Structures are given as C-alpha cells and as structure tokens.
Amino acid sequence: MPWKLLWRNVLGHPVRSLLTVGAVAVAVFLVCVLDAVTSGLTRTLNAASANRLLVQSAVSLFVDLPLSYQQKMASVPGIEAICKWQWFGGRYEQDKGGFFAQFGIDADTFLPSYPEMKITRGSYDDFTKQRTACCVGDELADKYGWQVGQTVPIMGTIFERTDGRPWEFTIAAIYHSDSPAVDNQTMWFQFDYLRESLEQGGAEGPLGVGVYMLRMAPGTDPVAVQQAVDAMFENGPQRVQTTTEAEFNRQFISMLGDVPTLLRLIGGAVLFAIFFAVLNTMLMAGRERTRDLGVMKALGFTDRATGILLVAESLLLCGLGAGVGIGLGLLAEAPFAVATAAFLPGFGFDERTLLLGAGIAVVVGVVAGVLPGRRAARLTAIAALREVG
Amino acid sequence: MAEAIQLRSVTKAYQRAGESLRVLDELELTMAGGTFYALMGPSGSGKTTLLNLVGGLDHADSGTVMVGSVDLTQLDGSELAAWRAGNVGFVFQGFNLLPVLTARENVELPLQLTPLSRRQRRAQAERALQLVGLGDRMDHKPSELSGGQEQRVAIARAIATDPQVILADEPTGDLDRSTAAAVLQLLQRLNRELGKTILMVTHDPQAADYADKVIHLDKGKLGRIDANPGRG
Numbered sequence: 001m002p003w004k005l006l007w008r009n010v011l012g013h014p015v016r017s018l019l020t021v022g023a024v025a026v027a028v029f030l031v032c033v034l035d036a037v038t039s040g041l042t043r044t045l046n047a048a049s050a051n052r053l054l055v056q057s058a059v060s061l062f063v064d065l066p067l068s069y070q071q072k073m074a075s076v077p078g079i080e081a082i083c084k085w086q087w088f089g090g091r092y093e094q095d096k097g098g099f100f101a102q103f104g105i106d107a108d109t110f111l112p113s114y115p116e117m118k119i120t121r122g123s124y125d126d127f128t129k130q131r132t133a134c135c136v137g138d139e140l141a142d143k144y145g146w147q148v149g150q151t152v153p154i155m156g157t158i159f160e161r162t163d164g165r166p167w168e169f170t171i172a173a174i175y176h177s178d179s180p181a182v183d184n185q186t187m188w189f190q191f192d193y194l195r196e197s198l199e200q201g202g203a204e205g206p207l208g209v210g211v212y213m214l215r216m217a218p219g220t221d222p223v224a225v226q227q228a229v230d231a232m233f234e235n236g237p238q239r240v241q242t243t244t245e246a247e248f249n250r251q252f253i254s255m256l257g258d259v260p261t262l263l264r265l266i267g268g269a270v271l272f273a274i275f276f277a278v279l280n281t282m283l284m285a286g287r288e289r290t291r292d293l294g295v296m297k298a299l300g301f302t303d304r305a306t307g308i309l310l311v312a313e314s315l316l317l318c319g320l321g322a323g324v325g326i327g328l329g330l331l332a333e334a335p336f337a338v339a340t341a342a343f344l345p346g347f348g349f350d351e352r353t354l355l356l357g358a359g360i361a362v363v364v365g366v367v368a369g370v371l372p373g374r375r376a377a378r379l380t381a382i383a384a385l386r387e388v389g
Numbered sequence: 390m391a392e393a394i395q396l397r398s399v400t401k402a403y404q405r406a407g408e409s410l411r412v413l414d415e416l417e418l419t420m421a422g423g424t425f426y427a428l429m430g431p432s433g434s435g436k437t438t439l440l441n442l443v444g445g446l447d448h449a450d451s452g453t454v455m456v457g458s459v460d461l462t463q464l465d466g467s468e469l470a471a472w473r474a475g476n477v478g479f480v481f482q483g484f485n486l487l488p489v490l491t492a493r494e495n496v497e498l499p500l501q502l503t504p505l506s507r508r509q510r511r512a513q514a515e516r517a518l519q520l521v522g523l524g525d526r527m528d529h530k531p532s533e534l535s536g537g538q539e540q541r542v543a544i545a546r547a548i549a550t551d552p553q554v555i556l557a558d559e560p561t562g563d564l565d566r567s568t569a570a571a572v573l574q575l576l577q578r579l580n581r582e583l584g585k586t587i588l589m590v591t592h593d594p595q596a597a598d599y600a601d602k603v604i605h606l607d608k609g610k611l612g613r614i615d616a617n618p619g620r621g
Contacts, residue, residue: 002498002501004490004494005487005489005490005494005498008489008490008494009489011489012488012489291485292487292488294485295481295485295486295487296498297446297470298444298446298473298479299473299474299479299498299499299502299546300470300471300472300473300474300475300499300502301470301474301502302466302467302470302471303466303467303470304467380446380447381446382441382446382447385481385485
C-alpha cells in the first residue's frame with residue numbers, strides 16, 4: 001500500500017483537509033462534552049446516598065413546607081436525624097454576574113449526614129456555634145480568594161433585609177467533597193439565622209422549609225419511612241412527597257426536560273452532519289483522483305488496493321480530527337468542570353468518553369470512505385484514464 | 390530474449406448508443422520480442438484497443454492474446470493486475486504522473502508492488518531516472534518539470550520494474566517536435582540497448598520512423614506490416 005501517497009494526497013489539498021479535520025475535531029469535541037455531561041448526570045445520580053431521603057411539597061419544589069413538620073417527622077421510626085434545606089437565592093455583591101448556591105441548613109445535623117464532605121480549613125464547630133457563620137466549598141473559596149474569618153456580603157433576592165443592606169456571613173469552615181453528590185461551590189449557613197431574622201422583622205420573606213433531609217438509621221427500610229412520612233401529612237396542611245436522594249436528583253434534573261435524550265439527539269445530529277461533510281470531501285477527492293486511480297491500476301495496483309486507499313484517507317482525516325477534538329476536550333475539561341460544578345458536580349471525561357470520541361471518528365471515517373472507495377475499486381483503468389481524455 | 394506477442398482471432402466490440410461497434414475484428418497479429426513497433430491507422434481503427442488488450446487492461450470478447458507464454462484472456466482482474474505489475478510498462482500521451490509525488494516517488498510507485506526493500510526501491514528508481522537523463526530532477530514534482538521531462542519520468546516509471554514490454558499510447562502527442570524527437574530516441578535506446586519490446590501507437594509518420602516495423606490497422610483488421618527502411 002502506497003502510504004506515502006496517502007499522506008501526500010491529504011497534504012496536497014491543505015485547506016480542504018484542514019477544514020475537514022477541523023469539522024471532525026469540533027464534532028468529536030462536542031460529542032465528548034455532551035457525553036461527559038450525560039455521564040456526569042449519571043455519576044451524580046449514582047453518588048446519591050441510600051440512607052438519605054428528601055421530603056418536599058407534593059405540589060412543587062418551589063412550595064415551602066411548614067417548620068412544624070420537622071418535629072412530627074422525628075417521631076417516625078428509623079429516622080435518625082433531620083436537616084432543613086432552604087434555598088436562599090442571594091447575589092454576591094462583588095460578583096453580580098456570578099452565581100453560586102446558598103442554603104440555610106441545620107448545622108448540628110448537616111455535616112454528620114454528609115460524611116462525603118471533609119472540612120479542609122477552619123472549624124465546623126465554629127460554624128455551629130456562630131449564628132452568622134457559613135461553610136463554603138473550597139472551589140468557591142478559591143474562585144473568590146476567600147479565607148476563613150472573612151465576611152461575605154450577600155444581597156437577598158427572596159429574603160431581603162429590611163434595612164436594605166446585604167446579609168453578612170462569616171466564613172467559619174471550608175469543605176471539600178470528592179463525591180458528585182455534593183458540589184464544592186455551595187455556601188451553607190445556619191437556617192436559624194434566617195428564621196430569627198424573619199421572625200424578628202430584620203428581614204422579609206416566606207418562613208418555611210424547601211426540603212427536609214431525613215437521615216435513616218442503618219437497616220431502616222426506606223420505603224416504610226417514605227410511606228409513613230407521606231401518610232403523616234396526607235390531610236395537609238401541606239401534602240408531601242418523600243423520595244430517595246437519587247430520585248430527588250433525577251426529578252430535579254428532569255425539570256429541565258429529558259436532558260440525556262436531548263443531548264444524545266444533539267450528538268446524533270452533529271454526527272449525521274459531520275458524516276456528510278466527510279463523505280462530501282471523500283467523494284470530491286475520489287472524483288479528482290480518477291486519473292491517478294486509473295494510472296495506479298494500469299501499473300498493477302488491484303481494485304481492492306485503490307479502494308482501501310480512499311477508505312484509509314477518510315480514516316486518516318477523521319483520525320486526525322478525533323485527535324484534535326479529544327485533545328481540545330482534555331484541555332477544556334478542567335475549566336468546564338469548574339464552570340458546571342454548581343449544577344453538574346460529576347462532569348468529567350472518563351476513558352469511555354474518550355473511546356466514544358475515537359470510535360465515532362473511526363466509524364465515520366470508514367463509512368464515509370466506503371462509497372468513494374467502492375467507486376474507486378469498481379473503476380476500470382481504461383474508464384478512469386478515458387474520463388480525463 | 391524479450392517475449393513475443395501473439396493475437397489470434399481477437400474480436401472486441403463496444404456498445405455505443407445501443408449499437409455494438411466492433412473495434413477489432415478477428416485480428417491475427419504476431420509481434421517478435423525485442424522489436425520496436427509503431428502502430429498506425431485512422432481514428433477508430435482499433436489501435437488503442439489493441440494496446441489495452443496487449444497490456445492486460447481490457448479483455449477480448451473472443452480469441453487469445455498471448456504475451457510470451459501467458460494467455461491474458463485466461464486471467465481474471467486481479468491476476469491481470471499482478472501480471473501488469475511485473476511484465477508491462479505504460480507510457481501515456483498525457484504523461485499521467487501523480488501530481489502530489491516527486492519524480493522519484495512516481496517512478497518508485499510500481500516498485501511498491503515488488504518485494505524490494507525501501508532502499509532497493511529508491512536505488513532502482515534513481516537508476517531509472519538517471520537512465521532517462523533526469524538524475525538532477527528526482528525531487529521535482531511534475532508541475533516543476535517541462536512536458537518532455539514529464540514524459541521521460543513516465544518512461545522511467547514504465548521501465549522501473551524492468552518489464553519486457555513497453556506500451557506507449559501517442560507518447561509524443563503533447564510534445565513539440567524537438568522534445569518529441571528526444572523522447573523517441575529514448576524509446577529507441579531502450580529497445581536497442583535493453584532489448585525491450587515496444588508497441589507505440591502514433592498518428593505521426595515521423596514518430597513511426599523511429600520504430601523497426603510499422604503495423605497498419607484498418608477497421609479492426611490488420612492492414613499491413615512495413616519494415617522501416619531506416620532501421621536495420
């Protein structure tokens with residue numbers, strides 16, 4: 001096989017080859033990113049803890065539950081600890097365009113219920129003891145250059161202070177989680193600080209709880225707890241829906257629609273488009289090289305060899321594209337992971353994603369090369385030489 | 390001793406606009422090995438078809454085409470390809486060099502079908518180029534060569550595998566008179582010094598003068614064979 005000819009043919013049309021390689025690179029990059037997103041979603045769901053249940057309003061996640069529910073639920077057998085979660089939705093004054101999540105939680109039960117979180121700087125004890133303290137993820141702290149002891153002003157949007165000033169939270173602890181179940185870009189503060197401010201008129205806003213987290217004792221049947229809690233509030237005042245953490249995450253993600261299917265559809269469409277782009281390039285290359293193919297056949301190259309030459313050229317272009325695309329993906333992985341950490345903590349390329357990118361390039365390369373390769377193989381030397389006079 | 394070429398009752402027809410057009414009609418022809426033949430005749434007389442059959446590029450509808458002891462009509466497509474690789478060299482009117490390859494690489498191309506090592510292939514390609522007087526143009530691409538130089542590269546490619554038969558289809562058709570003369574002298578040298586059997590299609594009587602014998606075809610049949618008086 002004249003491999004040198006293969007390279008020379010590719011390099012003989014540098015602009016066309018570059019554009020084709022670029023198109024394949026963009027497609028492979030995009031497919032890898034989309035796959036990393038769907039894999040990230042799956043990893044996030046899989047990382048959910050089996051001993052945590054989440055209780056939300058049966059109407060909507062956006063409807064608060066009464067504070068009184070906590071005490072009632074504590075009587076359900078098997079529940080070891082309860083932690084409130086209240087979405088704060090504030091805006092960091094120093095970065096109005098930026099976004100990170102803030103939640104009001106019960107400090108005494110929160111960390112013991114999330115053993116995947118490790119305090120890396122500061123002290124969780126200080127967090128529990130100080131009403132205005134907060135605990136932040138290390139990625140968030142690094143992003144803004146925050147240190148333990150620093151005060152962070154957050155302007156409330158749902159819960160506004162009556163004096164018009166921002167809320168001030170003092171960083172008592174910085175945590176890190178290796179599990180996608182908890183991201184590293186969230187701020188946690190004491191729910192009691194919010195409640196007291198609302199009750200004492202220091203702030204305005206709904207007084208309730210978005211979600212209750214129930215930590216079950218080892219060996220507890222989660223279905224029994226779910227049924228007991230749901231039945232407890234069957235007649236109101238606010239009906240609840242109790243789910244496993246994995247199911248809660250799934251429902252949260254599905255609020256955006258069927259994301260994985262949507263991403264797969266986009267990926268499929270990209271592949272379809274790129275297949276035609278490569279096919280077009282290879283058909284053009286095959287047509288332009290009709291005379292060369294005729295000469296090669298006259299010299300003694302077989303039909304099979306000339307066909308393989310075009311398939312190999314298609315594979316080479318797609319292979320180069322895949323290399324560039326995967327390389328770009330690996331370069332972009334870290335910035336992407338940081339950018340999506342708040343809502344997709346599991347984002348990341350794994351071996352499967354990279355193999356998928358390479359596999360797609362191989363399949364597109366072979367399939368797009370088959371048609372011109374078949375034509376080249378079927379062409380007779382006489383017809384090929386006659387075609388150009 | 391170069392191989393003789395024998396055609397026995399060879400018929401070849403093409404379909405044109407639904408009609409069968411007989412290009413070669415029960416042709417009987419014997420060509421001695423080591424001889425330089427010019428093949429002449431009016432357009433449509435079957436010259437190029439005859440060349441294609443002898444070169445194993447096409448199949449006869451009937452009859453036998455023997456080159457040496459090989460009956461080409463008995464070979465299938467891949468067998469013919471293998472036979473062409475070792476036994477015949479082609480020179481075309483339009484040179485037909487691969488534009489992306491250098492002169493050396495073009496000449497090396499048919500050698501890739503031989504068991505020679507890369508170094509041996511390179512050495513043989515260089516020898517062929519030196520033989521045609523292009524030792525100083527080996528790394529030039531076809532676009533950097535004149536028409537005459539391109540045709541000489543094509544001739545070097547045709548002899549690179551040391552075939553006994555060289556088939557040339559109007560090799561000087563695209564060249565000026567003096568360049569054409571140089572190419573014809575080169576073919577003549579290959580015949581005289583290396584004993585190659587050469588079959589050259591031409592419309593040009595002056596080109597035919599370089600051959601030992603001139604075969605005249607007319608309407609697919611052998612007209613006559615003239616011994617060239619200028620040649621021994």
